[in-house]
Structures are given as structure tokens and as C-alpha cells.
Amino acid sequence: MSEPLGRIEKPEAEGFRRGKKLYLVPLMYLSEEAPEEYKEKHSRYWRQVAEQLHNLASKVGNVSRVYHESVVQAGEEGLKAAERLNPASYQIAKSQCDHGAIFEPLEEKESLEEVMDWQRCLMLGFMSEKVERKVFELYLEAGKRRNEAVAKKIGETLKDDEAGLLFIREGHSVQFPAEIEVFSVFPPALDEIHRWHRDQARLGMEKPAEKSQEKTEEEAEEVKKKTRRRTKGKPER
Numbered sequence: 001m002s003e004p005l006g007r008i009e010k011p012e013a014e015g016f017r018r019g020k021k022l023y024l025v026p027l028m029y030l031s032e033e034a035p036e037e038y039k040e041k042h043s044r045y046w047r048q049v050a051e052q053l054h055n056l057a058s059k060v061g062n063v064s065r066v067y068h069e070s071v072v073q074a075g076e077e078g079l080k081a082a083e084r085l086n087p088a089s090y091q092i093a094k095s096q097c098d099h100g101a102i103f104e105p106l107e108e109k110e111s112l113e114e115v116m117d118w119q120r121c122l123m124l125g126f127m128s129e130k131v132e133r134k135v136f137e138l139y140l141e142a143g144k145r146r147n148e149a150v151a152k153k154i155g156e157t158l159k160d161d162e163a164g165l166l167f168i169r170e171g172h173s174v175q176f177p178a179e180i181e182v183f184s185v186f187p188p189a190l191d192e193i194h195r196w197h198r199d200q201a202r203l204g205m206e207k208p209a210e211k212s213q214e215k216t217e218e219e220a221e222e223v224k225k226k227t228r229r230r231t232k233g234k235p236e237r
Helices: 010-016 036-059 075-085 087-098 109-124 129-157 188-203 216-230
Strands: 020-026 063-068 163-168 180-184
Touching: 020 036, 036 087, 036 163, 036 188, 063 075, 063 087, 063 129, 075 087, 087 163, 109 129, 129 163
Parallel strands: 020 163, 020 180, 063 163
Antiparallel strands: none
16 A cells, blocks of 8 residues: 555654555656756656655654665665666665665566566567567566566565665556555656656657666557557457
């Protein structure tokens, strides 16, 4: 269950100090060629994330463990990997670690690489619809295993009465262990970013404002939609 930040009152917040907590932050990426308008919104978003995390720490508990999507290393190596992926989330992660948090490896290397390889296959295109459907099924199966590994890793490393911080893309499908209370961090600037993208798409002038080590997931989603249209009426495996 995800708890809205603005509705945590003081007596209730004291109760949340017990048990496992997870602060979930949506990843927002930035490319050098992004327009200044977007860069400003991106910068504001991460400032607001830091502010909301500070608010959560004071009410619910300080961050004890940090997790970052697409990072398989721990400690300093994990922080360096996060910095290469997203300097903005890295700055927050490093600040938490400087104050005593532990950077945990989130991903299993084999699971992560398998998903990425199937994504690349999907983007190559296919002559055969049968092959396309099969590859997509394998992509989904690999994604499910990856999500299960991520949930297991958090469940095993996050201890009782600790708070973890997870940076993960929007639209993820990880099912967290039931004993973990999830607090979603959604600053006002996130809505601004969503509106900006919608406006750019509507005007037909959208430019590549975001980058990601897993950018092919967005393109794979298009393949997913196309595959669903082709297999409409057939049960998915």
C-alpha cells in the first residue's frame, strides 16, 4: 500500500516508525540536448524530491538503505554506477549514504542483462509474427523474474524498523513484500513534467529530453501494444 505524503499526521506518523518502510522515488532522466524549459522542471523536480524525503525522515524515519534501479553493485561502486545512470538521483543517494545509509545492490546482473537483451531483440523487428510473439513472451517472462528478484532483494536486506529509499522508473511492476509500507514520493513538479511531455507531443515538437540506460523499454512498449492488437482475444501466457 502506498501512503500519500500529505496525509501523514503526527500521531499516525509515529506508528509508521515501526516496521519496514520504503520511500519510492520515480526516476526522471535528463539529456544534454534537453531544452532549458525542461531542464528547469527537471531541476525543480529533484529539489522537491529532496525536500519531501527530508519531511519523511523527520516524520517516519531516516533512510537506512538506498536502492537504485539498474544497479548491481553495492557501496561506492554502486554509487558510481548510479552517478553514470542519473547524476540527480546519485546526488540524493550520496547524501543519504554520507549520513549513514548503506547503498545496496538492487538488481541481479543476469536478470537485468536478459531483459535488456530481449528488449534489443524486440526493437530489431521481425518478418514473422509468430517469432515476434515468442520473443515478446520471453521478454515478459524475463521481466517477471527480474521484478521478483528486485522484490526479494529489498525484502531480504531491509531490516525491521528500517526505512529504505528506492529510485525506480514510473510504471514499474514490482510487487513489494506485504510487510513493507511503501511511501510514494510525487512532488508537484512531476505533474509539470508530465504536462510538458503531453504538450510537446501534441504540438509535434517533442525532443529527446530524457535518457536512460533502459530507454529501449519505451520502444518495447510500442511493440507490446502492436503484439496485443495482433493477439487480441488470445490468452497471454
